[in-house]
Amino acid sequence: MAGSKGLTGRQKLGWAVVSVVVLVYALFPVAAIFANSFKTQADLGNPSFWPRNWTLTHYEMIFVGGAQELFLTSLRNSIGITLIATFVAVVLATLCAYAIARLNFPGKRIILGAALAVSIFPVISVVTPLFNLWRTIGLYDTWPGLIIPYLSLTLPISIWTLSAFFRQIPWELEQAAQVDGATQWQAFRKAIVPLAAPGVFTTAILAFFIAWNDFVYGISLTSTEAARPVPAALAFFQGASQFEEPTGAISAAAIVVTIPVVVLVLLFQRRIVSGLTQGAVKG
């Protein structure tokens, strides 16, 4: 905090105000839905921000109650499909980015250009033909039926981000290690992997965010609980009776799927920012 000594009282106050404004901007809607998730059904009908009586009813409903099947299966689908899509994309992209950063071969620019083109591609445009094709070949409403199209979301950003990361690695270290007597594999494992791992990890986080966020594929290419991910399932929630809005249950489910995002952001804020600005492809 050495730097803050130079600030006058007024400047300090100014920064405090600015920080509060930014924090409120960033967290207000999250706080609102968080508050909703703890409101009783009666509280949901009155216009106060915080619940008058805090209740866990809605969390009970999605974890052990009536909405359990809908929510828990979709949560399992979301986690499984997202993790697999992220893993496959990062593995393929790591090989690809390594080749782009290290090797000289014609077609490099084409590959990077294709990644860029795919990342601006409107998802809805590929949904119609996939919907039709998946129904014909039996991939409709299955995990692979979502994992494959998710690659169109996760691969481009992974290739760009990793290429940017790998360009910065001092590959000479590998040769230096070999000169010092390491085998090629040892040199790669001991010198290069520790330098490359943070980039790969950051890329995985970004890819995870994108796949976790998907709604278009999720709602178009599934029809039952067999593969429906959480964002799509939220649109199917129903109230306890037909006169009751499922506001509380949706809010509780929304908070549950926001937890992984918040945890990742809290732990890896610096890495996410550097990954985003280096790859600079839409996330």
Place this chain on the structure above:
Amino acid sequence: MTATAESTRKQRRSSKKPRRSDRTKAEIRLGWLLAGPAFFVMLAVTAYPIAQATFDSLFSFRLTAPDERSFVFLDNYILLFSDGLFWRIFGVTLLITVVTVAVELVLGFALALVMHRALKSLRGALRTAILVPYGIITVVSAFAWYYMFDINSGFVNNWFSWVPGIDSDLDWFSNFGTAITVIMASEIWKTTPFIALLLLAGLAQVPDELVEAARVDGATKVQQFTRVIIPNMKAAIMVAVLFRALDAFRIFDNVFIMTGGDANTEVLALLAYRQSISRLEIGLGSAVSVVLFICVLLLCLLAVKGFRVDLASGTDSSGGKKQGGK
């Protein structure tokens, strides 16, 4: 940046060992062996479907009556373009794109300047906070904003009842103006952090000496900003705007959750969804998909040719700068 990095690498390598052609061949083979799978998977999940959609759009084809499929050439497109409804939906999509990107650019700049100037200790906390909207699921954001404004459970009508036009009976989602405002608010909230972070990277690229020199020469704060800082980060601004514009044009989640297209808030992506997935009109739905794709393509070409946005260099230079800054 890419070119220089590659050429120095090439020089380095060629100065070490004289290149033999079989070595070059082996390198090319290895390169495609490693990069090929990713490349072909990407093409398979996008190029093939869009080709199929283009083909399907030339047919009158309903999944409910698969036998009545018939070739109609451009009839689906003619039907679309001659329908006033399509043009209204197109207009709404364009409106959302223009307004959200403009607001996000201003807000994003403010956020980027705050983070740029903030003390180190504060910077981490601010960046963590704005990454929450970035990472949050769009559907969750849509529900959060929907419930805030909802006539039954929302608090906005109550809090802002002193504003003329807002009272407890105002149903935000029943007419176009108010509904589209909330939809755009959610979109802006969720995506401004992305723009802010790109602009922050751009700000870091502006040499401090330039700003200092302008200050010494007597430039006011505003002049420093408009004459020195903005021109020096034009590339970052263009890339941020283009990516966001392309993304905003595909808006789907927020509209689907909040209004489902009611109150005239339907957008192109939702139209495509309703035609093909809900109504199983594969022919017409494909036509809408192709039109949407061509719009995004045109928007991109316009930016790259018209404004000379070099997407590749823009993304690259921010990466290069990061490296230099460390």
